[in-house]
Amino acid sequence: AIVWTTFLDKSDTEDALRKLSEKGLIVKNEKREGFHRIPIYDLVQELADKVGTEQKSLLGIKMKKLPGVVKNLKQLSHAIQAVKSSIEEEDVEKTIENFEPLIDPTKYGQEMIEQFFEEHREIRLWKIRLKDRGLFYLQDNKQKMLNVFDNIEVTVTKQLRNEITPS
Numbered sequence: 001a002i003v004w005t006t007f008l009d010k011s012d013t014e015d016a017l018r019k020l021s022e023k024g025l026i027v028k029n030e031k032r033e034g035f036h037r038i039p040i041y042d043l044v045q046e047l048a049d050k051v052g053t054e055q056k057s058l059l060g061i062k063m064k065k066l067p068g069v070v071k072n073l074k075q076l077s078h079a080i081q082a083v084k085s086s087i088e089e090e091d092v093e094k095t096i097e098n099f100e101p102l103i104d105p106t107k108y109g110q111e112m113i114e115q116f117f118e119e120h121r122e123i124r125l126w127k128i129r130l131k132d133r134g135l136f137y138l139q140d141n142k143q144k145m146l147n148v149f150d151n152i153e154v155t156v157t158k159q160l161r162n163e164i165t166p167s
Helices: 010-022 045-051 068-088 092-103 109-115 117-133 135-164
Strands: 026-033 036-043 053-056 062-065
Touching: 010 026, 010 036, 036 045, 068 092, 068 135, 092 109, 092 117, 092 135, 109 117, 117 135
Parallel strands: none
Antiparallel strands: 026 036, 053 062
């Protein structure tokens, strides 16, 4: 249930709730307390899944629960940021280590294969070449690697925005 306080009068609030209900964004339910019925407005489940929900724990601390897709995209975005920073620092060991989650199917490898097949193949190739040739290979291909990860990051950010904002 959504609870909020506004400085609007009752008619403005009811008008806004009616419009949201007509658009199918909220659902009206009624809660009984004694002989009174109190209207309760909830988000449509589809919208609540996209936005995420806050739940209170036993201590009253609110915990935000993100939808699974959004959480995965955020983690993928953080992994890409880590790779980009290690490439910019020209740290070969750290770069190879940061490539691993993007290749490993148990982490983000499956998503990378599904959404970025060519880039996934290039990352695997870069990992092998970095192990063989080291810093020289990283310096020679630094800009190409950064461009590929920038493109992946832009796509992930667009997908993240599409998942968060309602259509």
